[in-house]
Each structure stands twice: as C-alpha cells, then as structure tokens.
Amino acid sequence: MKAIWSVAHNxxxxxxxxxxxxxxxxxAILMILSSLLFASISAQQSNKxxxxxGLTVISLxxxxxxxxxxxxxxxxxIDKNTVYxxxxxxxxxxxxxxxxxxxxxxxxxINTVAMGVILLLIVLYIExxxxxxxxxxxxxxxxxxxxxxxxxEYLEFLVIIGIALVFxxxxxxxxxxxxxxxxxxxxxxSSDIRLFAEEVKNPVVEYISEIIYRVIPNLEKFDVxxxxxxxxDVSWMLIFYTTVYAVIYTFVLLILSILxxxxxxxx
Amino acid sequence: xxxxxxxxxxxxxxxxxxxxxxxxxxxxRIDDIxxxxxxxxxxxxxxxxxxxxxxxxxxxxxxxxxxxxxxxYFGGTKFQEQNPELLYHYFDILTDLDPKFVNAYRYGGTxxxxxxxxxxxxxxxxxxxxxxGRMNNPDNFRLPLEQGFLAFLYxxxxxxxxxxxxxxxxxxxxxxxxxxxxxxxxALALSKGGERELSIQIWKTIYETTENEGRRKHAxxxxxxxxTKDKEDFLxxxxxxxxxxxxxxxxxxxxxxxxxxxxxxxKDPFGGEFIIVNKLNAVRSSTLLNEELRYNRLxxxxxxxxxxxxxxxxxxxxNELKAYVDDNPAFEFPPHPLGEEYVYDPQTxxxxxx
Numbered sequence: 028m029k030a031i032w033s034v035a036h037n038x039x040x041x042x043x044x045x046x047x048x049x050x051x052x053x054x055a056i057l058m059i060l061s062s063l064l065f066a067s068i069s070a071q072q073s074n075k076x077x078x079x080x081g082l083t084v085i086s087l088x089x090x091x092x093x094x095x096x097x098x099x100x101x102x103x104x105i106d107k108n109t110v111y112x113x114x115x116x117x118x119x120x121x122x123x124x125x126x127x128x129x130x131x132x133x134x135x136x137i138n139t140v141a142m143g144v145i146l147l148l149i150v151l152y153i154e155x156x157x158x159x160x161x162x163x164x165x166x167x168x169x170x171x172x173x174x175x176x177x178x179x180e181y182l183e184f185l186v187i188i189g190i191a192l193v194f195x196x197x198x199x200x201x202x203x204x205x206x207x208x209x210x211x212x213x214x215x216x217s218s219d220i221r222l223f224a225e226e227v228k229n230p231v232v233e234y235i236s237e238i239i240y241r242v243i244p245n246l247e248k249f250d251v252x253x254x255x256x257x258x259x260d261v262s263w264m265l266i267f268y269t270t271v272y273a274v275i276y277t278f279v280l281l282i283l284s285i286l287x288x289x290x291x292x293x294x
Numbered sequence: 295x296x297x298x299x300x301x302x303x304x305x306x307x308x309x310x311x312x313x314x315x316x317x318x319x320x321x322x323r324i325d326d327i328x329x330x331x332x333x334x335x336x337x338x339x340x341x342x343x344x345x346x347x348x349x350x351x352x353x354x355x356x357x358x359x360x361x362x363x364x365x366x367y368f369g370g371t372k373f374q375e376q377n378p379e380l381l382y383h384y385f386d387i388l389t390d391l392d393p394k395f396v397n398a399y400r401y402g403g404t405x406x407x408x409x410x411x412x413x414x415x416x417x418x419x420x421x422x423x424x425x426x427g428r429m430n431n432p433d434n435f436r437l438p439l440e441q442g443f444l445a446f447l448y449x450x451x452x453x454x455x456x457x458x459x460x461x462x463x464x465x466x467x468x469x470x471x472x473x474x475x476x477x478x479x480x481a482l483a484l485s486k487g488g489e490r491e492l493s494i495q496i497w498k499t500i501y502e503t504t505e506n507e508g509r510r511k512h513a514x515x516x517x518x519x520x521x522t523k524d525k526e527d528f529l530x531x532x533x534x535x536x537x538x539x540x541x542x543x544x545x546x547x548x549x550x551x552x553x554x555x556x557x558x559x560x561k562d563p564f565g566g567e568f569i570i571v572n573k574l575n576a577v578r579s580s581t582l583l584n585e586e587l588r589y590n591r592l593x594x595x596x597x598x599x600x601x602x603x604x605x606x607x608x609x610x611x612x613n614e615l616k617a618y619v620d621d622n623p624a625f626e627f628p629p630h631p632l633g634e635e636y637v638y639d640p641q642t643x644x645x646x647x648x
Contacts, residue, residue: 241318248324265327272320279313286306 038130
C-alpha cells in the first residue's frame with residue numbers, strides 16, 4: 028500500500044512539474060472573459076451559456092489531461108530507463124500501475140474540483156445579478172445538478188485514464204493517443220451501436236453489436252450537462268448506478284493494464 | 295499476488311469478463327432511468343448552421359451520418375414513438391447540410407406524407423420538404439413527379455398534382471416517351487372522371503419503381519382496390535339496367551346473367567364476393583365493404599373518445615356524434631356503406647353495425 032502511495036505521490040508531483048495546474052489559470056481566464064462577453068451579447072441567456080461553456084471546457088481540459096498524461100504514464104518510465112530504478116526498489120509491478128493510476132486520478136480530482144469551484148462561483152455571481160430572469164427562462168439555477176454534472180465528468184475522466192493506461196502499458200505514446208481517442212469517440216456514440224444492435228435483422232450481427240456495446244466504455248452515460256442547465260432528475264439512484272458502472276469499468280481496465288504490464292519484458 | 299497474477303492470467307481474464315457481465319445490469323438501470331437513445335435524440339435539436347460549423351467544412355459526410363442514423367432510427371420500430379415534427383426537423387437539417395441529397399427529400403417527404411402504417415400522415419410537412427427539394431434541385435424530375443403523386447393521392451389537390459406533373463414533364467433529362475406519359479398524368483389529374491385511371495397509373499408506377507417492400511405491397515393492394523371498384527361500377531351499372539327493365543332489384547347477381555345483361559359475374563380480386571346493397575341500389579365487394587365498415591366504426595369510436603376528452607362524457611346519441619365530426623372541417627361523417635344506420639352506445643362510446 029505504501030509503495031502504491033509512493034508511486035501515486037510521485038506521479039502527482041510530476042504532473043504538477045508538467046505544469047498541469049496551469050490549465051486552471053487558463054480555465055479561470057476563459058471563464059471570466061467569456062462571462063463578461065456573453066453577459067453582454069447573449070440576450071439574457073448568459074446563465075445557460077456560461078454553464079454550457081464551463082462544463083464543456085472542464086470536460087475538454089480533463090480529457091486532454093487524461094489522454095496526454097495517461098499516454099506517457101508507463102511508456103515514459105520505460106523509455107527513460109527509470110523503470111529499472113523503480114523496480115530496484117521494493118515496488119511490485121501491480122503497485123506501480125495502481126500508483127500511476129491513482130496519481131493521475133488525484134491530479135485530475137484537484138483540477139476538476141478547482142475548475143468546478145471557479146464555475147460555481149461565476150454561476151452564483153450571475154445568479155445574484157439576474158435571478159429573476161434565470162427563474163423565468165429556466166425555472167431555477169440548478170446548482171446541485173451542476174455539481175452532479177461535474178462529478179459525472181470526473182467519473183468519465185477516471186475511465187479515460189484507465190483506457191490510456193491500458194494502451195500505455197504496451198505501446199508508444201502516439202499509438203496510445205490514437206487508440207484512446209478512437210475508443211473515446213466510440214464510447215461517446217455508444218447508443219448508435221445499441222440502436223444498430225436493436226434494428227439489425229441478422230441475429231449474428233445483432234449478437235456481435237450487443238457484445239461490442241457492452242464491452243466498449245459507454246461514455247454517454249456520464250453526460251448530464253443538459254440537466255445542469257434545464258433542470259431534470261439526476262437522482263441518487265442514477266448517481267449510484269453510474270458510479271458503480273464507472274468503478275467496475277475502471278477495475279476492468281486496471282486489471283488489463285496490470286496483466287499486460289506483468290507479462291512485459293524490459294530490455 | 296504477483297505470483298498469482300503471473301500464474302493465473304487466465305483467471306484474471308475471466309475476472310475481467312465477469313466484471314463486464316456484472317456491469318450489464320447497471321448499464322440497463324442507467325438506460326432505464328435516462329433513456330436508451332438519448333444522445334441520438336439530442337442531436338435532433340441541433341440547428342443546421344451549428345452543425346455546419348461543428349463539421350469543420352465536412353458537411354456532406356455529416357449529412358451522410360445523419361442519413362444513416364435517420365434510416366436506422368426512423369426506419370425501425372422507433373418511428374411510431376416519434377412525431378412528424380421531429381422527423382421533419384431531422385430531414386430539414388440533413389438537407390441543409392447537403393441540399394443536393396435528392397433521396398433525402400424523397401424518402402423524408404414520402405415517409406412524412408403517407409398515412410400509417412407506411413408513414414406518419416403529415417402531408418403538410420411532407421410537401422414542405424418536397425418544395426425545398428424542388429427548389430434546390432431544379433433539374434430533377436422525380437421530386438415534382440413524386441410530390442404530384444402525394445398531392446393527388448393524399449392531399450386530393452388535383453390542380454396542384456397536375457401542376458407538379460407538368461413541372462416534372464418539363465425536365466430536360468426525360469425521354470420523349472416518358473415526357474408524354476407524365477403530361478398525360480397532368481391532363482388526367484384535371485379531367486373529371488380521370489381520377490381512378492390516374493390513380494391506377496400512379497400506383498403502377500410506385501409498384502414498379504419502389505425498392506421498399508412495404509410500399510410495394512401497399513401499391514399492389516391499392517391497385518387491387520381500384521380494380522375491384524371498377525368491377526363494382528360495372529355490376530352496379532348492370533343492376534341499374536335490370537332495375538330499368540324489370541322495375542325491381544334481382545335476388546342475386548346470377549339473375550343478371552340469366553337476363554343476359556352481363557355474360558358472367560367477375561371475380562372479386564380479394565377473394566370475396568360481390569353482393570347487392572338493396573338500400574343503395576348498388577353492388578359492392580364484400581371485402582371492401584367489410585373493410586370500410588370496420589374502418590368507419592373504429593374512426594367514429596375514436597371521435598367519440600376525443601369528444602369525451604373535451605366534454606368529460608360521450609355524445610348522447612349518434613346525431614351529437616355526427617354534429618361533432620362534421621364540426622371539424624378536416625373530417626366528414628362517413629356514411630354507412632350498406633346505407634343503414636350505425637348502432638351507437640352512449641355508455642361506452644362504441645359504434646357498431648347491425
């Protein structure tokens with residue numbers, strides 16, 4: 028456990044050294060500028076635009092960090108031969124993988140929470156200025172839905188880090204980037220595969236499509252952004268089921284990463 | 295744990311599979327709460343200008359993706375759960391992205407216009423989509439031709455149908471023979487009594503050209519209906535001759551043969567038989583008659599239910615129901631095909647026949 032924590036801690040420190048947290052400054056500047064701009068040109072819809080924009084930027088920044096840091100998580104250590112130093116210490120391979128994952132997950136947690144707080148403050152600021160209008164157009168400010176939407180985005184990051192980690196365990200960063208983005212794109216359109224499975228008349232194709240749908244990450248399930256703007260029931264049951272789904276899927280990815288890394292030979 | 299991992303990769307792979315299986319009920323519960331096709335439905339609400347920007351200039355491929363989604367989503371069983379407005383919006387976006395996509399106008403416009411179960415029965419939106427297609431593709435003859443079919447068959451606007459047929463006949467791509475045939479349709483659409491002849495031509499064209507098996511069957515059925523109606527008219531005319539000659543209706547149709555008014559009784563194309571409707575002095579096919587009666591009963595019962603939604607009660611009697619139906623200019627109280635009165639139950643709002 029101590030070894031895992033040690034690797035996680037180092038991964039986090041490395042991410043900070045890579046100036047990941049600069050993204051927070053970028054986010055804050057973007058949000059403040061956009062809120063000033065949209066407030067003047069959005070015909071009283073700044074609340075909606077700020078939420079849409081803020082949640083999208085949090086998602087994009089989170090995914091970029093997950094993919095770009097995730098793709099080098101393991102490969103970099105091998106490429107720079109630092110992996111030998113690490114394994115000369117009492118660290119097992121599975122501890123190394125889990126530590127790497129947790130380090131990056133923690134980095135993203137800090138990042139997401141900070142960006143979420145910035146967004147929340149701006150939304151609250153707009154609320155104090157235009158509460159009547161927001162109530163009139165949207166029926167409420169939906170702060171709890173906004174927080175839930177950010178939480179769901181974080182769950183998505185956890186899965187994406189896992190995907191990047193699996194690929195990073197056996198291939199180069201460029202290929203990891205491509206594979207992860209590919210799986211991310213498929214995951215975001217998973218309901219198309221589901222629809223195809225239901226509509227197709229050929230039972231073999233239907234069966235294969237159903238399996239693909241069940242195996243690929245259903246990233247659509249982590250999107251409740253529209254509820255943050257228009258309201259809607261993001262129930263505790265939905266949060267529970269989605270969290271369990273993310274956790275199970277992450278476990279699958281971690282086991283796969285460990286299995287691959289376990290069987291890997293270093294020259 | 296490392297050793298166990300090393301020695302039992304297979305076990306861990308089984309664990310992975312097991313976890314995926316365990317995740318399925320959770321996926322299903324999330325789908326139950328949020329809807330299975332939410333993301334697809336959400337894309338319907340994008341505006342085409344927004345999509346054009348998102349596509350980064352690759353508009354046509356985006357239109358293709360929309361097309362494939364439309365075929366799967368609306369072509370399956372899901373369309374019954376959708377409304378025509380949604381479908382129109384989808385095809386409007388699709389054709390904004392790719393205005394030359396002629397088949398999108400044809401498919402969308404026809405599907406919107408045709409009555410259930412073939413389509414959604416929204417002729418107005420179907421016509422708008424065809425209008426847009428004609429504007430964006432002025433050289434295409436299929437769009438005005440097929441729009442003419444719809445105007446003639448479902449809108450019953452014969453003038454508009456004739457104009458559209460004429461427009462189609464003007465397109466330079468047509469052979470002389472085809473041009474003459476379409477001009478013939480334009481003339482028939484306006485001629486009195488030409489309705490059935492043109493209907494036969496249209497359904498024949500649809501039967502011969504459509505690739506959709508359902509539409510093909512529908513066209514064949516309509517052709518059979520028209521053929522049956524021709525035979526009904528023929529026998530009704532013979533019945534009138536008999537009535538003029540003998541002053542009363544015959545007991546059955548064989549009497550017409552015995553009186554040498556007709557040589558033989560034609561066969562009902564649907565396999566039923568032709569019967570004399572005494573109250574109307576007419577001959578009808580038993581198949582068409584039963585179908586019409588069934589449709590009228592269902593239709594009138596549904597209007598009674600609608601009445602109840604508005605007034606919290608069913609109409610007191612058939613006259614009140616008739617007044618309610620006739621009140622709406624879009625509907626007409628259908629006469630009983632046997633010339634009798636419908637039997638109406640004010641307790642249940644159901645319409646029956648004796």
